[in-house]
Amino acid sequence: MTQSEPWLWRNAGRPSMLHRRLRPCDGSLRSVGPAVWSGRFYMNDFALPVTRYALSGDVSIAFQVMGDGPIDLVMVPGVVSHVEFMHELPGYTAFLRRLSNFARVITFDKRGQGLSDRVSGGAPSLEERMDDVRAVMDAAKSKRAALMGFSEGCAMSALFAATYPERVSNLLLFGGFALSTMVGDFEKKSAERLKNWGSGNSIKLACPSLVANQGLDLIAKLERLSASPGAIKALTLLNAQIDVRPILSIVQVPTLVLHRSGDLQVPIAAGRDLVKQIPGAKFIEYAGDDHVFWSGDVEALLGDIQQFLTGSREHLSPDIERILATVLFTDIVGSTSSAVAAGDVTWRHTLDSHDQIARRMVEKHRGNLIKTTGDGILATFDGPGRAVRCALAFEAAARQIGLPLRAGLHTGEIEVRDRDVGGIAVHAAARVMAQCQPNEVWVSRVVTDLVAGAGLKFSERGSHELKGFPGRWDLFAADA
Secondary structure, eight states: OOTTSGGGTTTTTOOOGGGSSOEEEOSSEEOSSOOEETTEEEEOTTOEEOOEEEEETTEEEEEEEEOOOSEEEEEEOOSOOOTTGGGGSTTHHHHHHHHTTTEEEEEEOOTTSTTSOOOSSSSOOHHHHHHHHHHHHHHTTOSSEEEEEETTHHHHHHHHHHHOGGGEEEEEEESOOSBGGGGSSHHHHHHHHHHTTTTTTTHHHHOHHHHHHHOSHHHHHHHHHHOOHHHHHHHHHHHTTOBOHHHHTTOOSOEEEEEETTOSSSOHHHHHHHHHHSTTOEEEEESSOOOSTTSSOOHHHHHHHHHHHHSOOOOOOOOEEEEEEEEEEEEETTHHHHHHHHOHHHHHHHHHHHHHHHHHHHHHTTOEEEEEOSSEEEEEESOHHHHHHHHHHHHHHHHHTTOOEEEEEEEEEEEEETTEEESHHHHHHHHHHHHOOTTEEEEEHHHHHHTTTSSOEEEEEEEEOOTTSSSOEEEEEEEO
16 A cells, blocks of 8 residues: 555545534534534534433432434443533443434433532432432433443342333343442442542542553543542442342343453442342343443443344444544653653643643644543644644644654544544554654655645655555655
8 A cells, every 4th residue: 555545535625523414403412513503403423412400309410312212221320420521431422322323322410429419418319319210211201211220320220120110121230239248348449439539549440441541530530520529428328238139039121230250340249149139130241340331342232232122233333434634643752761750740740731732732723632642642633734733833832841742644534433533544643653753743745745835844754664554655854
């Protein structure tokens, strides 16, 4: 494959990511692009559900609805919940969208958590939580729904199914338990959670793979937004008393218990104990140690859920769109040695400044900041000229705070899925950056060809082999 092959050019001239494929919307989704035209709402591929409120007694319960499938699926959350910020977590929105291919997915925050009303007098009882589920279903005009409980939400989901069988078509229990003592040393885990609440420490047990890929910052913020330390303490004390074993034999709706074999938060023995006590329940064990359902290998899980709810199992193709974009990768040269020399606190402040500069520069040049990588960024642009100018401005600004950057750019077809990107062009940009020298911005030949006449200057940097790509690539350094 050479740089001039057709895949580089197929989508030339297509609209930017945030303005593509606009289509009418009924207002149940909010758009991050242009929102109103002739009095009608529009959505794009990054639209998220709008948060609404259901009244349960005198308490307002926040909920969202995604999709319009023939089956209603109510997701009952665990101890950490925030219906809006959860969409910031890698994989969460994509998981719900896959479910929405065949179901109308309803998510909510329990009273006292997330965007729902805070409550006084301790944690809500299981009975009050059931009232909240009924209120949400009524507000969403759902007469009957499947319930999918997660973690601590499984106990209440089972109780709800036994109490209101006329309103529950199916019951799914993921990573759940009937008795708090089944989760191992419950008191020790609870004390550790309270001690470190707001730091993201819970993710070490709930989702180890996220620690390796994203760090703790997102989960730390989710913990703080979900509930205060006092609310979590009250909830933990209530959870310590959970024991729904006496009612499990009364559950008559079709039930599927799902659990990962290496779950560090709730051991798989708790899931096996659940299935033994529910008449006719089925049990599926998955490999992996992530406690949360949206992380890890989710393909088999999604297929099993669809099979259970619809009776058929189709290949659920992710909602992927291919577009032309210029991809920018950067990293800080010698970041490890710099961190050691500066110390943790100083280096953290330096990285915060780096991230702030990155966001400002990408926004100024109308780009899309996909992610920060710890010591760099990944961003996309619908114009190669703006991408190059952004890279040059970012490199210069970073140098002012003592950070030597290198940046690589390539223009080609990318795959957009949820809030992430992939494809050959992304890998190519990363390989270009790997060849780059400190305090320089390197681009592939296709970038120089596309910005001809834009007033940018480039210096030849020779022909290079890029790992994983055939042939040799001509690379150039952009001149500020």
